[in-house]
Amino acid sequence: MGDSFIMIIAIMVAVVIMFVFPLMTFAGRTDDISQLTAQSAVTEFADQARSIGKITPESYNQLVQTLTATGNTYDVEIEVKVLDENPGKKTVQVEREKIGENVYYSIFTAQILETISPDTNSEDDAKPYLLKEGDMVVVKVKNVSPTLYQQLASWFNIYTISADAGGIVTATGKA
Amino acid sequence: MKLQHLSIIFVIIILPISLVLSSYVDSRVKTLNLQISYDTKLYNSTYDAIKAFQLNTINSGTSNLADSKLRDIEASINSFYNSMQNNFSMNGYNKEALQNHVPALVYTLYDGYYMYSPYENTVNDTGEYVGEGTGEYVSDVKPYVYYSCRYVQGTTDVVIGYTLDSYVTIKGRAGGEFVNLRGYLLSDVKNVTGGNIQYRGVDIEKEQLTERLLLNEARGYENVPYRKVNGVKYYYYDNGNGIADENDFYRIENGSVKNTRVIPMTSGIQETGATDYYERAKDFIVNNASAQEYYQDAIELKNNIIRLGLDNLKVGNAVDERGNPIDWNVANTDIKIFEELKNTGSDSKSRIEDETSQFNSHRMDVIKYTIEKNLSVAIANFNKVSTATSEFGMPKLRDYEWDKLTQNIGMISFLQGLNIGGKLYNGYTVVTNNKNEEYVAEESIYMETTSDNTFHRAQDADLENYNESDILGGYFNIDYERKTIDIVTQEADGTEIVKSQYYYPREATGCYHSIIAQEDVQDFKLKDWLTTGNAKQKNIAKRYYTALARERQGLYRVEEAF
Numbered sequence: 001m002g003d004s005f006i007m008i009i010a011i012m013v014a015v016v017i018m019f020v021f022p023l024m025t026f027a028g029r030t031d032d033i034s035q036l037t038a039q040s041a042v043t044e045f046a047d048q049a050r051s052i053g054k055i056t057p058e059s060y061n062q063l064v065q066t067l068t069a070t071g072n073t074y075d076v077e078i079e080v081k082v083l084d085e086n087p088g089k090k091t092v093q094v095e096r097e098k099i100g101e102n103v104y105y106s107i108f109t110a111q112i113l114e115t116i117s118p119d120t121n122s123e124d125d126a127k128p129y130l131l132k133e134g135d136m137v138v139v140k141v142k143n144v145s146p147t148l149y150q151q152l153a154s155w156f157n158i159y160t161i162s163a164d165a166g167g168i169v170t171a172t173g174k175a
Numbered sequence: 176m177k178l179q180h181l182s183i184i185f186v187i188i189i190l191p192i193s194l195v196l197s198s199y200v201d202s203r204v205k206t207l208n209l210q211i212s213y214d215t216k217l218y219n220s221t222y223d224a225i226k227a228f229q230l231n232t233i234n235s236g237t238s239n240l241a242d243s244k245l246r247d248i249e250a251s252i253n254s255f256y257n258s259m260q261n262n263f264s265m266n267g268y269n270k271e272a273l274q275n276h277v278p279a280l281v282y283t284l285y286d287g288y289y290m291y292s293p294y295e296n297t298v299n300d301t302g303e304y305v306g307e308g309t310g311e312y313v314s315d316v317k318p319y320v321y322y323s324c325r326y327v328q329g330t331t332d333v334v335i336g337y338t339l340d341s342y343v344t345i346k347g348r349a350g351g352e353f354v355n356l357r358g359y360l361l362s363d364v365k366n367v368t369g370g371n372i373q374y375r376g377v378d379i380e381k382e383q384l385t386e387r388l389l390l391n392e393a394r395g396y397e398n399v400p401y402r403k404v405n406g407v408k409y410y411y412y413d414n415g416n417g418i419a420d421e422n423d424f425y426r427i428e429n430g431s432v433k434n435t436r437v438i439p440m441t442s443g444i445q446e447t448g449a450t451d452y453y454e455r456a457k458d459f460i461v462n463n464a465s466a467q468e469y470y471q472d473a474i475e476l477k478n479n480i481i482r483l484g485l486d487n488l489k490v491g492n493a494v495d496e497r498g499n500p501i502d503w504n505v506a507n508t509d510i511k512i513f514e515e516l517k518n519t520g521s522d523s524k525s526r527i528e529d530e531t532s533q534f535n536s537h538r539m540d541v542i543k544y545t546i547e548k549n550l551s552v553a554i555a556n557f558n559k560v561s562t563a564t565s566e567f568g569m570p571k572l573r574d575y576e577w578d579k580l581t582q583n584i585g586m587i588s589f590l591q592g593l594n595i596g597g598k599l600y601n602g603y604t605v606v607t608n609n610k611n612e613e614y615v616a617e618e619s620i621y622m623e624t625t626s627d628n629t630f631h632r633a634q635d636a637d638l639e640n641y642n643e644s645d646i647l648g649g650y651f652n653i654d655y656e657r658k659t660i661d662i663v664t665q666e667a668d669g670t671e672i673v674k675s676q677y678y679y680p681r682e683a684t685g686c687y688h689s690i691i692a693q694e695d696v697q698d699f700k701l702k703d704w705l706t707t708g709n710a711k712q713k714n715i716a717k718r719y720y721t722a723l724a725r726e727r728q729g730l731y732r733v734e735e736a737f
Contacts, residue, residue, distance in 0.1 A: 014182040025193040029200045036204050043211045047218060051606060052579065084691050086684040107692075115694075130693035133610060167215070170222045171583065171607050174618060175634055175696040 020152065027149035031161060034070040038141050039163040041066040046139045046165035049131065053173030055080075057116045057126035063139075072161065073145040079166075080107045080129075081136040104136070130173040138166035202597055209595040214602050216262040221588045221606045224255035228282070228586075232611050233656055235429055248282055248289050248316055255280060255588065268593070274314065278557035278567050279550060281587040283580050285614040286338040287321040288546060292553040293560040312560045320549060322542045324501070326492040326512075331484065335512075337538045339582060339614050340727070341528040343476075350483035358476035359469065359727065360534065362518045362526035372470045374724075377717045379470055382463045382648065382725065386410070386680045390425065390432055392662055396678075402460045406612070406731025409435060411460040419453035424460075430675065431661045469724035477516050486513045490537055503540050512537055539581040546580070554589065565592030565599045576605040583607035584614055610652055615726045620719060621655065621690070623647040628683045630655060633719045634697045635689035643714050649722025654680040 045063040049055045055078065067074045081104040118124045131137060143161040146154070228251040235243060259277075260270045279292040294317060297310040323336040325347075333347030333354065344357040363375050372379045385398035390412050401410045410425045426435045480486055491508030493501045515527035515534055525532045551569040558567050570589070572580075579585060585607035593600040609616050621630040622638060626645045631638055633649065662674050688695045704716035 010179055014179070017182050018185050022189055022193070025197065029196060032200050032204055036207055040207065040211055043215065047215070051218070052575065082692055086687075086691070130696055132690070132693050133608075165215075167219065168222070170225070171579075172609055172618065173693065 024149060024152050027147065027152060030071075031147050031149045034072055034143075034147070035161045035163065037070050038067060038074065038143075038161055039165075042139050042141055042163045043165040046137060046167065049137050049139075050167050050169050051171065053132065053169055053171040054128040054130050055112060055116055055137070056128040060116050067141060072143045072147055074141045074161075075144045076109065077140040077142075078109045078112050079138045079140075080112065080131060081105070081138070082107060083132070083134040083136075085134070102134075128173065128175075130175065131169045132172040133169055135169040136166065137169060138164065140164040206596045206598060210600060210602070213590070213593065213595065213600050214604070216259070217588060217590050217602055218604045218606070220255055220258040220262055221586055221604045223258040224251045224280075224588070225586045225606050225608045227251045227254035229608050229611050232613065233653060234659060244284075245289075245316060248291070251282070251586075252280060252291050252316075273590075275561045275563050276590055276592045278554040278561070278589050278591060279587075280589075281546065281550060283542075283546065283585045283587070285584065286336060286342070286344075287319050287323075289319055290317045290549060290553060291315065292317065293557065317553075320545060322538075322545050324493050324541045324544070325496075326488050327494050327498070328488055328492040331488065333485070333488075337541050339584070339616070341534070341538075342727075345480075345485065349485050352483070354479075354483060354485075356476055356479050357732075358472045360476065360513070360516060360527045361470065361473040362516055362528065364470050364473050364477070366471075366474060372467050372474070374470055374720055377713065377720070379466050379717075379721055379724065381467065382465075382721060383461060384463050384648075384725075386654070387678070387682050388412075388680075389660060389662060389676060389678060392664055400461045402463045402465065403726070403729030404465075406729070408729075409460055411457050419457035421453065423453070424456065427660060430659045432663075463725065465728040466721040466724035469728040472728075480513050480516060486511060486516065488512050493541075501544065503537075503544075505536075505540070510537070539577070542581045543577050550587075554591075561592070563592040567591050568601075570601060570603050572603070572605065579605060579607045583609050583616065584611055610656070612653055612730075615651060615723065615730065617723065619652045620649045620722050620726065621652055622649050622715065622719060622722075623681065623683050629686045630681070630683045630690065631686040632689040632693075632696055633715070635686060636695040636697050637686070637688055638715055639711055643711060646715060646718060649719045650681055651722075651726045655683070655685070 041063050045059055048059055064076065067076070084103040084105060087103045112129050114124075115127050115129045117126055141163050147161065150160070228247055231247040231250055232244075235247070256270050256273065259273050260268075263273060279290055281291075282289045291314065293312045293314045295307070295310040296313045297305055297307055299305050299310075321336045322338065323334050323344075325332070325334045330351065331347075331349045333345050333349055336344040336346075341360040342358065343360060344355075346355050348354070361374065365373055367373050367378075383400065384402070385400050386408070387396050388399045388410065389396050390399065390410070397412075399410045399412050401408045403409075407426050407428075410427075411419070411423055412425055413419070414422050421436070422434060424435050426433050488511065489508060490503060490505065490510045490512060491500065493503070495501050510533050512534060513527070515525060515532050518524040518526055527534045529535065547569070554567050554569045561567065568591075572587075580587070585605060587603060587605050589603045591599070591601045609618060618632070620633055622633050622635070623630045624638075624641050624645050625647045626641065630650070638646070657677050657679055659675050660678055662676055664672050664674060666672060685691050704712040708716060
């Protein structure tokens with residue numbers, strides 16, 4: 001009775017060592033690569049938007065494609081902080097370049113997607129979303145479907161693959 | 176063999192593989208993350224540098240003059256290194272260490288570029304030539320390089336200087352004479368009876384422009400008529416007697432108001448004999464004919480090009496400094512550079528000033544060629560100077576980056592040879608700027624409306640909802656930026672106090688659609704409105720093209736300063 005019990009335990013340990021451990025190791029590395037891909041795709045997307053002053057449908061599609069190629073599903077969040085120069089202008093005492101006296105309002109993913117990736121039912125064509133010098137753009141991605149590693153390691157690890165990038169827009173975009 | 180033994184052998188094999196693989200992937204991830212973070216740091220530092228250049232040029236009335244521009248460039252380079260030092264200090268690099276890894280900084284300006292890179296100084300402290308190969312290497316701004324190209328065809332031998340728009344300078348021999356032409360290339364401009372000038376069938380008229388200025392503290396802010404000539408705005412400010420006299424003309428130089436002489440000129444000849452001298456000077460400023468002059472100059476340039484046979488020059492006639500033909504990598508080298516000048520509004524062919532024109536694509540090729548040629552040499556030569564162990568080479572710029580550079584003032588920065596673990600960093604950044612006094616791009620003209628005192632982008636869909644009389648006109652985007660002016664006031668005891676005051680040359684606020692949010696901006700060409708638009712659209716287009724012409728005519732140009 002005792003020997004059979006130890007045998008079962010030994011088989012279970014062997015299964016864990018021979019199958020689950022290698023699987024977890026390789027799944028973990030795959031996640032590292034996915035994380036890296038996500039980070040570089042997001043940085044490239046944000047830097048391009050900042051330097052040309054617009055978020056183009058092509059660059060958004062490219063971002064989504066690169067992310068999808070990792071085999072995971074991601075939630076892409078884009079936030080544009082639009083600089084409103086008018087309040088600073090109405091009184092000449094405030095410093096426009098000073099931090100804290102600029103007024104920003106935010107535009108979020110859904111509003112941006114209406115322009116760059118409209119519904120197929122919509123009559124509008126996909127157009128670039130224009131930004132101006134001084135605006136800020138922030139892009140965040142987060143995986144929503146659990147990866148193999150996350151499923152295997154869910155009982156001791158709750159991290160997700162996520163990446164973000166952003167910064168100030170350096171040139172006003174052309175239509 | 177027992178199952179347990181099998182497991183242990185398996186673990187002995189797989190564990191090292193997994194550990195090595197894991198550490199390899201980790202190091203690659205770190206390297207790439209470091210590369211991404213360096214890219215962003217370089218980008219941010221370059222932006223800081225171009226922003227410093229922008230702020231300096233906006234606030235300096237003499238920023239266009241060559242030595243002043245050099246000063247602005249040097250200040251901008253300092254900003255770049257300061258910002259780099261701040262950004263990279265966490266990685267253990269100081270300014271000197273970074274300088275060893277920056278092979279070149281390039282400022283692409285309106286008609287040429289400055290390059291900051293080390294070069295061999297073959298002259299010693301006492302001014303003696305010490306010979307090549309023995310001089311000291313110093314980092315500094317090299318002489319200005321124009322976007323120019325030489326063309327040889329039969330007896331015609333000219334150098335054409337290009338710019339970010341359709342302005343060209345042509346120097347050399349053509350049609351049996353020495354030529355020195357300059358001006359904007361425009362198709363479909365003509366003189367019509369009655370002395371008017373038409374661009375694409377629309378009459379270009381004189382304008383009455385004013386700026387809100389505080390010239391006299393007692394009188395407060397007033398709308399003062401002005402005209403911009405060769406980069407300087409001249410103001411007519413009546414001192415209260417209602418008659419134009421010598422005390423009524425001003426200019427603002429680096430924030431301080433200066434009394435100035437204004438001399439009316441006709442075709443470059445000074446009109447000093449006239450008795451109504453000051454009245455004419457007043458008329459020169461108040462009734463601004465800069466836009467008309469812009470188009471008139473374009474007509475003259477076009478006529479001269481055709482008269483001298485320069486319209487036969489082909490892309491394939493371009494030669495390098497040794498006289499060898501330049502390989503442009505284009506399918507057809509028989510394209511005539513100025514052929515599109517002759518296209519009129521009635522044909523469907525592209526006009527020379529359009530983005531889609533053959534002239535424009537050749538212009539971009541020339542700019543790219545002149546930058547690439549010098550830059551690749553400068554970067555390769557950096558190997559002699561740098562103490563870094565890496566091999567420096569010019570990276571290949573992407574097409575969209577060249578597009579940006581050939582349409583805007585910009586800066587290219589390079590950073591190479593930093594160790595990022597497993598490989599050496601080799602990065603570059605292109606940052607452009609479209610808010611400066613160097614160049615009037617088509618997007619730099621904003622339309623102002625009077626009913627709500629706002630300014631809009633010219634392609635704002637909302638503009639059509641305004642009445643024709645509400646549209647005041649077009650203005651340069653710089654005029655909506657804050658400037659400083661020094662006001663001198665006298666105290667009771669007679670001492671003079673200088674007070675600096677901020678002001679906006681134009682008071683209007685940005686339209687929330689097209690300026691703040693950049694939405695509702697239509698992607699059609701405004702030019703089409705000139706010919707096919709309805710009355711309202713035509714009026715907008717006419718005012719826009721008048722403003723564009725006026726601002727371009729008012730830019731500082733070296734050739735016109737003498």
